[in-house]
Amino acid sequence: MREYNVRGGCNSSNAALIWEEAAPGVWRSCIGSPEGVTPLTLIGAEPDKAALERLEPISPPLRWSDITLEEGGRNNDKLLVLPLDGKEKLYGTGLQMLRSNQRGRTRYLRVNSDPKQDTGETHAPVPYFVSDKGYSVLVDTSSIVTMHLGSTLRAADTDAVWIRDRNLDPEWKATIPSPRVEIKLPREGAFVYLFGGPTLRDTVARYNLYCGGGALPPKWGLGFWHRVPTLYNAEEALREALEYRERGVPCDVIGLEPGWHSRSYPVTCEWDGERFPDPQLFVRRMGEAGFRVNLWEHPYVSPSSGMYAKLLPLSGSHTVWGGIVPDYALPEAREVYKEQHLREHVSLGVAGYKLDECDGSELTNNAWMFPSHARFPSGLDGESMRQLYGLMFQKMTYDLYRGENRRTYGLVRASGAGASSMPYVLYSDLYDHKQFIRAISNASYCGLLWTPEVRKARNAEDWVRRMQTVCFSPLAMLNAWGDGTKPWSFPEVAEVVRHYIQLRMRLLPYLYSAFAEYREKGLPPIRAMSFELSPAQLADIEARSAAGEHEASVDTLDTVAGAYGKRKALEWDDQYMYGNDMVVAPLVEGETERDVLLPEGVWYGLESGIRHIGGGIVRVVPGIERIPVFVREGAVIPMMPPLPHVPANGAKTELHLFHFGEVPGMCMLYDDDGETFDYEHGGDGNWWRASVELDKTGKLRGRLEGEGELPPSYSSVVWHLRQTSLLEHTE
Numbered sequence: 001m002r003e004y005n006v007r008g009g010c011n012s013s014n015a016a017l018i019w020e021e022a023a024p025g026v027w028r029s030c031i032g033s034p035e036g037v038t039p040l041t042l043i044g045a046e047p048d049k050a051a052l053e054r055l056e057p058i059s060p061p062l063r064w065s066d067i068t069l070e071e072g073g074r075n076n077d078k079l080l081v082l083p084l085d086g087k088e089k090l091y092g093t094g095l096q097m098l099r100s101n102q103r104g105r106t107r108y109l110r111v112n113s114d115p116k117q118d119t120g121e122t123h124a125p126v127p128y129f130v131s132d133k134g135y136s137v138l139v140d141t142s143s144i145v146t147m148h149l150g151s152t153l154r155a156a157d158t159d160a161v162w163i164r165d166r167n168l169d170p171e172w173k174a175t176i177p178s179p180r181v182e183i184k185l186p187r188e189g190a191f192v193y194l195f196g197g198p199t200l201r202d203t204v205a206r207y208n209l210y211c212g213g214g215a216l217p218p219k220w221g222l223g224f225w226h227r228v229p230t231l232y233n234a235e236e237a238l239r240e241a242l243e244y245r246e247r248g249v250p251c252d253v254i255g256l257e258p259g260w261h262s263r264s265y266p267v268t269c270e271w272d273g274e275r276f277p278d279p280q281l282f283v284r285r286m287g288e289a290g291f292r293v294n295l296w297e298h299p300y301v302s303p304s305s306g307m308y309a310k311l312l313p314l315s316g317s318h319t320v321w322g323g324i325v326p327d328y329a330l331p332e333a334r335e336v337y338k339e340q341h342l343r344e345h346v347s348l349g350v351a352g353y354k355l356d357e358c359d360g361s362e363l364t365n366n367a368w369m370f371p372s373h374a375r376f377p378s379g380l381d382g383e384s385m386r387q388l389y390g391l392m393f394q395k396m397t398y399d400l401y402r403g404e405n406r407r408t409y410g411l412v413r414a415s416g417a418g419a420s421s422m423p424y425v426l427y428s429d430l431y432d433h434k435q436f437i438r439a440i441s442n443a444s445y446c447g448l449l450w451t452p453e454v455r456k457a458r459n460a461e462d463w464v465r466r467m468q469t470v471c472f473s474p475l476a477m478l479n480a481w482g483d484g485t486k487p488w489s490f491p492e493v494a495e496v497v498r499h500y501i502q503l504r505m506r507l508l509p510y511l512y513s514a515f516a517e518y519r520e521k522g523l524p525p526i527r528a529m530s531f532e533l534s535p536a537q538l539a540d541i542e543a544r545s546a547a548g549e550h551e552a553s554v555d556t557l558d559t560v561a562g563a564y565g566k567r568k569a570l571e572w573d574d575q576y577m578y579g580n581d582m583v584v585a586p587l588v589e590g591e592t593e594r595d596v597l598l599p600e601g602v603w604y605g606l607e608s609g610i611r612h613i614g615g616g617i618v619r620v621v622p623g624i625e626r627i628p629v630f631v632r633e634g635a636v637i638p639m640m641p642p643l644p645h646v647p648a649n650g651a652k653t654e655l656h657l658f659h660f661g662e663v664p665g666m667c668m669l670y671d672d673d674g675e676t677f678d679y680e681h682g683g684d685g686n687w688w689r690a691s692v693e694l695d696k697t698g699k700l701r702g703r704l705e706g707e708g709e710l711p712p713s714y715s716s717v718v719w720h721l722r723q724t725s726l727l728e729h730t731e
């Protein structure tokens with residue numbers, strides 16, 4: 001057993017936690033003997049201290065004496081205990097699909113590909129919670145952590161008013177508010193981090209910046225993606241791709257599923273000679289038609305792979321589907337993977353990977369994974385390896401491309417803490433559209449990206465609703481691996497689907513700028529409503545709405561006055577912020593109308609042109625041809641034409657700047673070559689300021705300012721001032 005996973009002791013004791021300021025507004029305490037390999041050390045991203053320093057200086061958000069370390073349980077487990085306010089809400093803990101406010105819940109944070117029950121298990125558990133009071137707490141560990149987020153009551157704090165007679169009292173409740181968080185730490189110890197705010201938005205930004213800043217995908221990654229059916233050969237894949245061009249539906253990435261490997265389940269990572277006789281030619285022909293190629297793989301290596309003999313001594317004690325489980329905590333195992341992937345894929349022009357099945361399942365009919373007692377040569381056990389496996393693959397493949405000065409964007413089915421800078425998007429075999437929408441919002445609390453990918457649908461309405469949602473997500477993808485679907489599979493809505501895929505392309509400059517803000521400021525590009533509204537604002541809106549003081553729009557085109565009775569407090573996790581200036585409120589099959597909470601200010605329906613007064617709740621009845629999207633008055637939205645695919649590095653297109661409403665406003669537009677890391681060393685990565693101001697005669701005028709006349713990707717700029725919608729400009 002080689003001791004790569006060595007532990008170092010440290011000085012916090014049960015009596016006193018010692019906190020040091022690890023970066024501006026970020027405090028760290030070392031408890032016990034933390035593991036050598038943790039999510040943060042594995043990703044190894046340098047905290048962006050310069051960006052953290054630019055945030056307002058802040059003092060610790062909690063009193064140190066209020067945070068205690070205790071012992072409890074059969075193994076004298078270490079418990080970290082923090083106080084909670086009565087109304088405090090707690091978000092985060094990873095890619096939670098079943099609820100967003102985790103207050104009152106016990107979260108068992110284990111990687112699991114079938115998170116069907118609300119236990120905390122998920123594809124991407126993150127032992128990190130975010131309080132709406134504007135602070136957050138992370139435990140950096142490879143072990144499974146249990147967080148009791150206000151779900152435990154001690155003898156001293158059990159308030160008599162909560163003790164009710166269930167026989168007769170309808171107010172009896174199973175879950176009673178608790179005034180504390182109790183976190184069961186790994187027995188050996190861990191590093192614990194406390195991130196200051198002062199707001200929820202700031203504390204999450206601090207977390208992301210501490211983890212190296214958000215990921216900036218290549219521009220092509222933000223175009224539309226299509227994954228072809230399993231066992232497709234090169235000709236079939238190419239034909240399917242070209243159909244997008246013939247039908248005028250933009251597409252940038254073609255994903256290959258099982259079938260490109262010479263064997264799969266377990267995989268060889270080598271091309272199948274019959275289905276792909278000339279992989280280099282295949283990737284080149286795809287490239288000539290404007291498509292990037294993404295390859296599916298999973299971790300388990302087949303005995304018939306050329307990597308097998310080299311990886312066997314560097315693998316774990318157990319296998320999955322007969323494939324060995326390489327220990328990528330070992331540098332020599334990473335070297336084998338890297339050499340093979342560079343030679344067989346990356347050097348041919350393959351643009352990235354879909355890293356599947358690094359999560360594991362215990363479903364009765366479909367269980368697979370190495371056990372937690374598996375042993376690995378680095379010293380990691382099966383529990384830690386499972387918790388870390390998704391992160392390891394992200395890091396290895398990211399480094400492959402970084403070494404080539406090429407950006408990648410890919411998919412992964414397991415993740416964890418510290419992943420903010422990884423250009424990977426989570427997905428799932430689960431397929432509940434409402435949960436998929438909630439996951440868009442919840443991923444934003446934890447440095448994660450998520451795609452509500454589309455595979456199949458019960459009917460045209462289900463299809464179009466899912467397609468609308470995915471076009472307003474971090475990765476817009478049709479995954480046809482098992483169903484052979486295409487965007488036009490439901491002819492009755494094919495035009496609507498095409499329209500939204502085109503709109504995705506047109507909004508690329510806006511979305512790309514939002515991602516650049518994620519990288520530089522840590523602010524997630526697509527985020528939950530609580531990033532935009534303080535708890536007090538939310539409570540005020542809810543109260544006014546309950547009192548009937550909501551917007552009573554007279555325009556019935558897409559808004560009707562709703563009938564609001566007493567409403568339950570909602571989390572508003574079925575809608576989200578898309579960049580700085582848009583609210584997206586998807587509908588699912590069977591819904592014909594919905595409530596939308598609009599933050600303060602005036603908002604326009606992006607495609608309805610209807611003007612809404614924000615700071616309240618509006619009811620919309622959009623019809624299946626429209627997803628409700630709202631734009632802030634004064635916003636300047638940078639857009640481009642609906643090209644068949646994102647222009648390659650060096651090619652130029654028109655920049656359209658849409659300004660909404662009657663008031664001045666501005667946006668910051670980011671541009672660079674879209675493909676390399678040159679922006680890190682004085683390349684052409686720059687911000688432009690697009691503003692609309694009143695001139696001396698009282699007229700609104702648009703102005704684009706920055707280095708050089710125009711951002712490098714654009715040949716000309718067209719202003720559209722005082723717009724109320726994109727309706728007249730539908731291409």
Ligand code: GAL
Nearest residue numbers: 257258356357428429479481
């Ligand atoms: C699943 C994955 C699907 C598809 C399939 C291929 O695990 O979630 O998207 O790739 O494997 O076998």
